Amino acid sequence: MHGFANPTRFLRLARWLTPLCLGLGLLLTAGALGWGLFVVPPDRLMGETVRILFLHVPFAWLGMGGWTGIALSSLAYLVWRHPLAALSARGIAVPGAVFTALCLITGSIWGRPTWGTWWVWDGRLTSMLVLFFLYMAYIALAQAAAREGVSARIPAIFGLLGAINIPIINRSVVWWNSLHQPPSITMGKSAIDAAFLVPLLISTLGFSLLFGGIVLARMRALLAETQAEARLRRKALELEPAV
Amino acid sequence: MREALDQWDFVIAAYAIGVGGTLATVTWSWLAMVRAEARSRKARGR
Numbered sequence: 001m002h003g004f005a006n007p008t009r010f011l012r013l014a015r016w017l018t019p020l021c022l023g024l025g026l027l028l029t030a031g032a033l034g035w036g037l038f039v040v041p042p043d044r045l046m047g048e049t050v051r052i053l054f055l056h057v058p059f060a061w062l063g064m065g066g067w068t069g070i071a072l073s074s075l076a077y078l079v080w081r082h083p084l085a086a087l088s089a090r091g092i093a094v095p096g097a098v099f100t101a102l103c104l105i106t107g108s109i110w111g112r113p114t115w116g117t118w119w120v121w122d123g124r125l126t127s128m129l130v131l132f133f134l135y136m137a138y139i140a141l142a143q144a145a146a147r148e149g150v151s152a153r154i155p156a157i158f159g160l161l162g163a164i165n166i167p168i169i170n171r172s173v174v175w176w177n178s179l180h181q182p183p184s185i186t187m188g189k190s191a192i193d194a195a196f197l198v199p200l201l202i203s204t205l206g207f208s209l210l211f212g213g214i215v216l217a218r219m220r221a222l223l224a225e226t227q228a229e230a231r232l233r234r235k236a237l238e239l240e241p242a243v
Numbered sequence: 244m245r246e247a248l249d250q251w252d253f254v255i256a257a258y259a260i261g262v263g264g265t266l267a268t269v270t271w272s273w274l275a276m277v278r279a280e281a282r283s284r285k286a287r288g289r
Contacts, residue, residue: 018276022269029265037258048250055261098268102261109257113248210269217272224279228286235286 007223010084014216021213028206035199043196052110054199058207059103063131064166066096066211067159070138071166074159077152084219086152087226089159090142091218095211097135104128115179123172124180127165134162 036054043050073089076082107125108118119125142155173182184191192200 022273026269033258033262037254048254051254052257055257059261095268095272098264102264105264106257106261109253109260113250113253207265210265214268214272217276221272221276221279224276224283228279228283231283231286 007084011220011223014220018213018216018220021209021216025206025209025211025213028202029210030206032199032203032206036203040195040199046114049110049113050196052106053196054203056103056106056110057200058204059099059106060128061204062207062211063096063100063103063128064169065208066092066099067131067134067162067166069215070096070159071163074156077156078160083152086142086156087219087222088215089138089152089156090146090222091215093135093139093142094218095214097132097139099207099211100128100132100135104132111179117179120179122178122180123176124169124178127169127172131165131169134165138162 033054036051040051042048069092070089073085073092076085077089104125107128111120112118138155138158141158142152145152145155170183172178173180190197
């Protein structure tokens with residue numbers, strides 16, 4: 001793992017991995033969503049709205065997975081001080097926030113015809129909204145730290161502390177009464193019929209590849225910005241007349 | 244009295260927002276990366 005913390009080695013890998021993740025992700029996602037829209041039969045209870053599953057579930061998993069990635073990167077930064085670890089946490093933050101927002105929006109759209117309401121302040125929905133606010137706070141904190149040129153330690157500590165919310169989201173439907181259904185997929189078990197499960201797994205894989213591609217692109221952009229700024233600063237110092 | 248809701252309206256709205264949001268994020272991150280790397284190359288060559 002330490003070998004990949006070298007920016008040159010990371011860039012060599014990311015240059016071919018970014019278009020591969022995005023291309024394959026687009027292909028798999030388009031296929032799975034087409035399957036979900038036109039091939040999958042309507043559900044006995046939810047009717048046609050069951051098709052929202054193929055978007056909403058990957059968004060929810062990746063919203064939570066994104067923050068888990070931020071927490072792991074933050075831990076790596078705090079323990080080993082790898083600058084790439086801080087960069088990967090910053091790279092995850094924007095797609096994580098977008099996917100969490102999309103999870104909340106698609107969930108709300110799904111809630112109206114199935115629950116009869118757009119929103120309820122129950123454990124699952126509220127903890128997911130808290131996750132979105134945590135992402136917003138993390139983005140602001142990391143940007144401020146980068147702009148002021150201070151250590152990325154404060155955003156890293158925040159990234160670790162925010163991870164407390166992940167098990168809360170996961171267990172919320174078990175701990176509290178909720179309109180939201182309990183977990184359908186647990187370790188090695190699934191309550192979902194294969195007709196829905198297969199396109200769901202493909203769409204999750206597709207969205208995960210897109211998420212990975214976006215994170216790599218964000219990391220490359222952040223790395224290039226840092227390098228350009230350092231070069232310009234060095235050149236400005238060289239041009240400055242000696243006093 | 245029950246409202247008459249067309250379920251497809253909700254499905255189409257969710258797909259439009261979900262797919263649109265994802266594609267916008269992919270495009271934005273790709274363009275930001277290309278621009279940042281071009282700026283970095285320019286700074287190296289200057």
